[in-house]
C-alpha cells in the first residue's frame with residue numbers, strides 16, 4: 034500500500050486539498066459526519082497557510098490536518114516575506130509532516146502566483162528531498178488568470194522557475210486561465226477546477242496502488258514524470274451509456290478540452306500513461322492496444338493500466354511535455370508586466386522628484 | 400235552750416258508749432301447722448292443709464272443760480261459725496288463703512269485749528307428717544359432644560319428703576330437636592316412692608344437629624297420700640354439640656403479580672385442610688376464563704390424603720399471551736369418611752398491555768450514539 038501525503042499550501046492549495054477530502058467523502062456532508070473519508074491508499078492530507086482565515090474556510094479537512102504558520106497579517110503576495118515566514122517556521126512545519134510517518138509520494142499542491150504557496154513550496158520540496166531521500170515529490174501547480182495582475186504574473190514566473198530548480202520528480206500544471214471557460218463566475222470556476230483536480234489525483238493514486246494485473250505503479254509514474262521537461266498535465270474522460278466505447282474514451286481523455294493545461298498530446302507529449310477503468314465487457318483489448326499504439330507513435334513511451342471495476346469506461350491520461358509554448362507566452366507576458374511595472378514605478382518616482390523640486394532650497398516659514 | 404243541747408250531747412255520748420261495748424272485731428294470722436290462736440276461752444289449732452288445690456284446711460276449735468272440741472275442714476273464704484258466731488258472742492273463723500301445704504292465713508272474728516286474740520307458735524316440727532317431696536335430676540355422661548355421637552342420660556328421682564309419693568310421672572320439657580332418642584325414652588321410673596327411696600331411669604340419644612343447646616328441665620309429677628298433685632323440676636343446663644368432624648379444604652392462590660403480555664409468571668397454590676378429619680382422594684381441576692390468550696401449566700393435581708391441619712403447596716406456570724383479565728377457577732374434589740366434598744376458589748390474573756415503556760431507549764441509544772459521533776466529528780473538523 035502506498036503512503037501518500039497531500040500537501041495543500043496557500044489558499045489555492047488548501048482549497049484543492051479540501052476538494053480532495055470532499056471527493057474522498059463521496060462529495061457529501063452526511064458522509065463526512067457518518068463515515069470516514071475513503072481514500073484508495075493510506076493518504077494523509079495537510080493544509081498549510083499563513084492566513085488563518087483561509088484555513089478556517091475549509092470544510093472537509095480535519096482540524097489536525099490544518100497547519101497555521103503564524104505570520105503577522107499574512108504575506109500579501111510578497112514572496113520574500115513568504116520565504117522568510119517559511120524559514121522562521123521550518124522546524125515546526127517539518128515536524129508536522131514527520132508526524133505523518135512513512136511517505137512514498139508527496140503531492141505539493143499550490144498556486145504559483147500567490148505569496149504563501151508559491152514561496153513555501155520550492156523551499157518545502159528542498160527540505161523534503163533532503164530529509165526523505167527516497168520520496169517522490171510531484172508538484173501540482175496552478176497558473177493564475179492572466180488578467181489577475183502584474184504581481185501574480187511575476188510570482189508565477191519566478192516560482193515556476195524555483196519549483197523546477199527544487200528537483201521535484203515532476204510538475205503537473207493546472208491552468209486557471211484555460212479552465213476558466215467551465216464556469217461564469219470566479220467562485221464556481223474555482224470549485225469546478227478544484228474538484229476536477231481532486232478527482233483526477235484520486236483516480237491516479239487508486240490506479241498506482243491497485244493490485245490488479247496490467248496495472249501501472251509508482252515506478253511507471255515516476256518514469257512518465259521524468260520525461261521531457263518534467264512538466265506535464267492530466268487528461269480525463271468518463272464515458273456514459275450513450276457512448277460506452279473504450280476507444281472514444283481514450284481519445285477523449287487526450288483531447289485538449291479534457292486536459293488541465295492546454296497542450297497537444299500527439300505533438301508535444303514526451304511520455305504518457307493511460308489508465309483505463311471500467312466493466313470487463315467494455316474493455317476491448319484490441320481497441321485499447323490500437324489507441325495506445327497510436328499514442329506511442331508520437332510520445333516516446335506510453336504506460337498502460339487496466340483496472341476492472343464496475344461501470345462505463347473511465348480514462349485518465351498523464352503525460353509529460355517536450356515543449357510548453359503556453360508557458361513561454363506566460364513568461365513573456367510576465368516579463369512585459371515586470372518591465373511595465375518598473376517603468377511605472379520610475380515614472381511615478383520622477384513625478385515625485387519633480388514635484389519635490391519645486392520646494393528645493395526652501396524652508397518652512399511660520 | 401242550753402239545757403236541751405246539753406241533754407242531746409249527753410244522750411249521744413251514752414249511745415256511743417253503749418254501741419262500743421257490743422262491737423265485733425277481727426284479727427288475721429298466718430299460721431303454720433301446729434300453731435294456735437287463743438281468744439277468750441277458745442283455742443283454735445291449725446292441724447293441717449288437707450288440699451292446697453281444693454283450698455281445704457283442717458282447724459280444731461276447743462274450750463276448756465270440754466264444752467267445745469270440734470275439728471272442721473274449712474273451705475277457703477267460707478266463714479265457719481262456732482257458738483252462734485261472733486254476733487252471738489261466739490266465733491266466726493275463715494281460712495282466707497292457703498300458701499302451701501304448711502301455711503295458711505286465717506281470720507278470726509269475735510266480740511270486742513272478749514279481749515285480744517293471741518297466736519301461740521307450736522314448738523314441735525312444722526313439717527306435716529305424711530308429705531312426700533320428690534327431687535329430680537338429669538345427668539349426661541358427657542359435657543360436650545359431636546354430631547353423631549351418643550349420649551347417655553340418667554334421670555334420678557328421690558323422695559326427700561315424709562310421705563309416700565304415688566302416680567309418679569316424668570315429663571321432658573320439651574323433647575329436644577337436636578337429638579334423636581334411641582333407647583329407654585321416655586324414661587320410666589317406679590310409680591311409687593317411699594320417703595328416702597330413689598329410682599333412676601336411663602335413656603340414650605344421638606346428637607343430630609350442631610349448636611349450643613339449652614337442655615330443659617325434666618319434670619316429675621306425683622301425688623301425695625291425699626291425692627294432692629305435686630311436681631318438681633330439675634335445673635336446666637347448657638350443652639354444646641360440635642359439628643361432626645369433617646375435612647374441609649381451603650384453596651389459596653397467590654399469583655406472582657400481573658404478567659406482561661407474552662411474559663410468564665407463577666401461581667402459588669396451597670390447599671389447606673382446615674377441617675377436623677382427613678381429606679382423601681383429592682383431585683384438583685382447573686378452568687380458565689376466557690380460555691384463549693392465557694395458559695397455565697401444572698394447575699391440575701391429585702393428592703392421596705391431606706390430614707387435618709396440613710397444607711399441600713405447589714405452583715403452576717402462567718403464560719400470558721394476550722393482555723386482558725383472566726379468571727382461574729380451581730375445584731378440589733375430595734372424600735371424607737362418608738361423603739364426597741367439593742371446594743372451589745377463583746383468582747384474577749391480569750395480563751398487561753404490551754409494555755412500550757422502555758422501547759424509547761432503543762431509539763434514544765442510537766440517537767445518542769449518532770449525536771455523540773457527529774459531535775466528535777464536528778470537533779475533529781472544527782478549526
Ligand SMILES: Nc1nc2c(ncn2[C@@H]2O[C@H](COP(=O)(O)OP(=O)(O)OP(=O)(O)O)[C@@H](O)[C@H]2O)c(=O)[nH]1
Pocket residue numbers: 042043044045046048049083084087107108109110111143144145146147148149150151175176177178181185209223224226227
Ligand atoms: N484553481 C484555483 N485557483 C485558486 C483558488 N484560490 C485561489 N486561486 C488562485 O491562486 C492565486 C492566488 O494564490 P493563493 O493561493 O490565493 O495565494 P496564497 O498562496 O494563499 O498566498 P497569499 O494569500 O498571498 O498569502 C490566484 O491566481 C488565484 O486565481 C482555488 O480555489 N482554485
Ligand SMILES: [Mg+2]
Pocket residue numbers: 043044084087147149
Ligand atoms: Mg492567501
